[in-house]
Amino acid sequence: MQTSRRTLLLSASASAATAAGLLPHPGRAQDGQRRGGVLTIHMNGEQRILNPALRASTGVYVITSKIIESLVDLGPDGRILPVLATGWEAAPDGRSFAFHLRQGVTWHDGKPFTAADVQYNAMELWKKHLNYGTQLQQDLLAVETPDPHTAVFRYARPMPADLLLRALCDLGYIVPRHLFEGTNVLDNPANTAPIGTGPFRFVQYERGQHVIAERNPTYWREGFPLLDRIVWRFISDRAAASAALETGQIQLSSYNAISLSDLDRLKTDPRFTVTTKGSEANAFNNTLEFNHRRKELADVRVRRAIAHAVNVPFFIENFLYGLGKPAGGPIPSTSAFHPGGGQPYPYDRRKAEALLDEAGYRRGAGGVRFTLRLVPIMNGEDVPLFATFVQQSLGQVGIRVELVNLDIAGALTRVYRDWDFDLATGWHQYRGDPAVSTTVWYRSGSPKGAPWTNQWGWQSDRVDQLTDQAATELDPLKRRALYAEWTKAINEELPIWMVTEREFQSVGSKRLVNAFTGPRWASGDVHDTGLAPA
């Protein structure tokens, strides 16, 4: 407890020092570094609103993180960097948490940023509306503002500091209280014409076309940002987007927004950088969900047999251009909570057949043991590919698979509300801490209809208990141990299967300077990124 508190304070004072200009800032503009230029970023989908305090989504962050700032951000080595908060300290009981706020920061409309803004965002937006924020802040009782530059969060139960700080990188964005207070926050005009404290000021949002932001001349980091303007262009067709990239219409595309084959091709193109850097913070998995209400799938042997039947390395090698690896559990190996260990059920067709025979499902007419319906949830480019691969793989061990093609809303309803599926597949995104968006896949008790929660008809008291314990354990080391145990329990039971473990790919023009620098760079403020002349 002491150690963690000390590191926190240390980091807080260190950042206070950088802010004062005493230490070299990692992103400081060097002499002669070129300023100016227009960066055009590709977006393959259009979000409904541009407000990261209401919507936690990379699609929102890629745009709004340049305009609106969070309390903290994630540094290059996984450290928490101060942004609007310059320092923080947790009370020993973990029930209160104080943030010291940066002074002299003004909103783009000229009004000062104060603790009242933080209070309003936390209580009214994060706790009430923000996806995953409502979960994270469900025990938040109040935010006290002893002075305009201090905000103290009070929790009903202990809140682990590492969890809170890591989560706030995504779920800690602050929008101006004076624009939202007293309005219906969901249809506030500032949701589509965002106003923040960030390096860029919102200029224009043309539906279906683009968003434009320009340099904020009064930005608190002096001399920044480097770019004059950022333009985000919406191009939904992946092939068209890669064409736009090659013709120089756009310079950056992140989060696998263009197709794997094009990424693979552009890798060898000297004009572009293709990298997993800049988005390491957002690992994701291909998943296979089992409906345990189906008697065959309620048998752990069948679930393991299915895992043994799918040649994951082959899939990654041939379908994903070698990008990714078989997952060792729900928590990715890039995370500090990863307990180590590889894929628990490696490809072994004979073993799969044996397990199925043992479970009593022998091959019948035409060599078919039984038939399952697989619902692909199309939230990722390769989901249909993986669905097909599962179909092909299970077919070889005598399980016939029928694909049920639905659009995404239909698929979610089918799986999570109607429970009308046998298998489902999609993507799971890990958001820095298992407690944010991963444990809900296993914890029982989510109401029917909530997507990406445990709706599988599977429940384990032990896993529930471990989940709750880990979410309130203040000691980081103990938390890690708890998650290791949790992972082991899950790998044993395999209630659902996290198949692959992957990182997002970005492609950017070689003209970008200071790009892909941190694990959250693609969702970051890019204040120190520049663009060399063409």
Place this chain on the structure above:
Amino acid sequence: MQAFRRYLRNPAAVLGLLLLLLVIGVALAAPLLYPEDPLDLAGRPLQWPGANPRFPLGTDPSGRDIAAQVFHGARVTLLIGAVATLVSLGIGILAGALAGYHGGWVDDALMRVTEAFQILPSFLLLLVLVAVFGSDLATVTLAIGLVSWPATARLTRAEFLSLRSREFVQACRTLGMGDARIIFREILPNALPPVIVYAGVVMATAILLESALAFLNLSDPNVASWGNLIGAGRGVLRTQWYVSAIPGVAILVAVLAVSLVGQGLNDALNPRLKAAA
């Protein structure tokens, strides 16, 4: 038979017929040449055509044999095209026949509905239908049929309007013949030729609609349709363009065949062109 001879004198129409026979031949040969499920994993994905002698047309992003999918796809495409056309013609002929024969309020009501279907962009309605009822083969086929009947209805109605006042129809009525019998036994056979000619257009449209659905990833993934293959190739369009190009050519050939046959029939059955042909 004179019409048939006239048909054979038209080189474009003969080409269409040959292409159609080719597509049908391919469809019939599919289970013989490729007895395995064409959706099975056949080998490493994205092998170029000719690179591996086992896969003369290469493999798709899911490692499936493209040649097998093209052969089996001919069956699916013809099936979707034919059934959707039948559905469309069935609804269209019934609505058009009733409206055209009866006139008055029946005509008004049916034409209102037809108009409603025509005002609504058909592809949009197709999207809605697929979103609502899912996209298995039967639903997709029915939905395509359901959105493409209004033109048939109008055509049939126009034929009926002109035929119902013809004297032979009046003659049937003077004999004491009932309406249903007049509609289906007397007028319909005479109204059918232009409708059958139009069926070529409906079938071509049906095939194209399915491919557009597949392009948007909304068609049935459990069958090896050409549209699905195009959809699968969409992601690798810039590098492995052959994945989309091969089924694209197949669709082109099928639609061309159907259209040429339709147009050939039209020219052969249209007496006005007799002198010129």
Place this chain on the structure above:
Amino acid sequence: MRILALALRRLAASLPTLLIILAGLFLLLQLAPGDTVDALAAQMGGGDPAMMARLREFYGLDLSVPAQLARYMGRLVRLDLGFSAIYGKPVAAVILERLPVTLLLMGSSLSLAFAGGMALGVLAARRVNRWPDTLISTLGLVFYATPSFWFGLMGIVLFAVNLGWLPAGGFEEVGAGHTGLRRAVDIAWHLVLPTVTLTLIFLAIYLRIMRASMLEVMTQDFVRTARAKGLGETAVVVRHALRNALLPMVTLIGLQAGTMLGGSVVVESVFALPGLGRLAYESVVQRDLNTLLGIVFVSALLVILVNFVVDLIYARLDPRILAGR
């Protein structure tokens, strides 16, 4: 004034049809699995139950279906298309933003398809069953038989990526800040590929109709009269046959207006154009009922308007119409 009155009367006559469409679609979409909040959750990559319940309340999805329908119809009477769930704006505003793009795309494609179809159709008819006819008809059919998205994508690869002549997509150069004529030229530049793609589908249809219509008109008595007057072939075609042959073409425009809107879904998707077609696709996938119904309402009005204009053109072309024939 008279035209306005006619237009209003035509609109009034179409109202029942319009209501059938809207109510039918509303109820149909109720059968769809999932609502806009599900789609929203998918877009965000996840959402918790409390937040989703709050959103359902916000969008009025917690009400019963008849209540929702009644509310929608009630608003519609006041010409209020409601609030778009996708964009968090009034549907009318969203549609108004998208409409110009689609109108421009449809208008230019329609004109091009019409003009091209007319010229090629006449040419084919004048050389019926000889090589120009065969060539034109076959080319037309090849265009018709090729899926439009394929054409579009190949056009991008060839003209934008390899040759670099045309932009790969979008409606205009973003952030270039062009105004006035520069902007118009820029937009025109961006619309070349999409327009050609959409045109090619319809060109074949117009061409075929024009050819058939021309062949038919050329057999008619008044053409013989014109020849008996001593007119040359060109004068016969231009002064007597063409206008008569145009009548079915004009009718076709009206019939095809709806289809064209449908076709623009795919084309707008390929070329990243912010038009109604793409919006329609989005609103189906996102279960944004208000926006979808709004688009249907507007496109129905558009189709009705096009048909009205077609009737006016028809009446101008054909004096028999006004006599109430």
Place this chain on the structure above:
Amino acid sequence: MSAPVLAVEGLQVALPPGADRPLALAGVSLALRKGEILCLVGESGSGKSMMAGAVMRLLPPAVRVASGAIRLDGEDLLAASEAEMRRVRGARIAMIFQEPMTALNPLRSIGDQIGEMFRTHTALSAAETEARTLALLEEVRIPDPRAALRAFPHELSGGQRQRAMIAMALALEPEVLIADEPTTALDVTTQAQILALIRDLQHRHGTAVLFITHDFGVVAEIADRIAVLRQGALVEEGPAAEVLNRPQHPYTRTLIAAVPPLAPPPAATRPEAPPILVVDRLSKTYRRAGLFRRGGRETRAVADVSLALPKGGTLGIVGESGSGKSTLARLILRLLDPDGGAIHLDGLDLARLSHRAMRREAWRVQMVFQDPYASLNPRRRAGELVAQGPMLHGVPRAEAMARARELFELVGLRPDAMDRFPHEFSGGQRQRIGLARALALRPEVLVADEAVSALDVSVQAQVLRLLAELRDRLGLSLLFITHDLRVAAQICDRIAVMRHGVVVEEGRAAEVFGAPQHDYTRALLASVPGRGWTPPTLPAEAQETA
């Protein structure tokens, strides 16, 4: 005699392979002199329209001139280039056609289309063109020529349209006018006026007219000389009076023998039978909703018509187009529902029957239709067409087919014709099938609606004879509807004259024809072409050739 303006010498016109004969015209020579009207007479398919096409060089595609010469003022048109031919057409040889509605471009105004003559062949200014056009319209005596200038074809009546066509043809004072059946589509009163107009203009301008027709009445009315064509060959040529009254060639004799005399046969000696069909104050009004107009239009097609058809008699209903005679026939058959009135058939009011009940009673009144092409379902075999009726009314198929076979014999068709489709029959044969179909139900009343109007005159005579014969043999009562007074005189014992939906005169045929009471009846009779000419009674040598 002056030299011919137009001389056709040994003209051979070849038809494309597969046609019913190799030559449309087989070596025809004709001479047309200034100021005369030469009538080219022939039945359908005789090649008379090909003659016009050959002269104008406007033959259908694939039809071509094989040999011969066509000389206009001595210059051979066949040797002329296309450009020279264009200068001839319209300017030196003009043409008018049968159907003035379709022969005029529906989308352009009358003045525009006439003015086009000047614009094509002269360098007149726009104002002069308009003035000349107006003068032409005045000359052809169109009512309100100034309005006609701006009018579109559909706004004029058939007669007015034909006047406009004539004005157009005469615009450049051509040496030769070819008139191809110019009055066939017109009502009899209008026909009389147009014929008078052509005659008058031809006199005034001295134009040579080649007048193509099938109607000997018209020939008698207008011809100076007559040329008779048969199967592409010229069979007889001579001055009008000679050919009409003393035809030499057997074919000409047959044709003339088939022309019905205008006078009715001597008043029927039969006592008047009690009526079988009584129409009482029958009315039908058509309403159509307007597309652009608020209201719509109402046409009183049949207004309070009362008639009686004696049992075994023939009641002729005559009138011009639009008089309501066809509507009346369709009301009696309940093909249309009357608005008011009664139709008593042997005491049963057909007007009151439900549609279902009417279907049961349908056999009692049967109809023979006008168009031999449209009245038979092209997809059914002849035998089936005839047997269909009895089968509908419960007669077993075998018996119905047997009855059909008898009927085929009765109407003069060979029983082996039963297996053929309608298109394999000639027009006259089709009318016989239609008759057999109507008779198959053994009706009490037979309605013949213009049943012989579409037939060539020789065939017409045969069918009329057959009809009269069957009426007498089977004891039918016949309601005979026609616009042709000659035909009516031939077969009817009572006549009702209709105009604008009203019966203006009704009585015994002999009385109506001999002493017409109503002005309209008189006008109608006065308009019958060739009424001054009584076809000579010729020895019956070649009849029943169809």
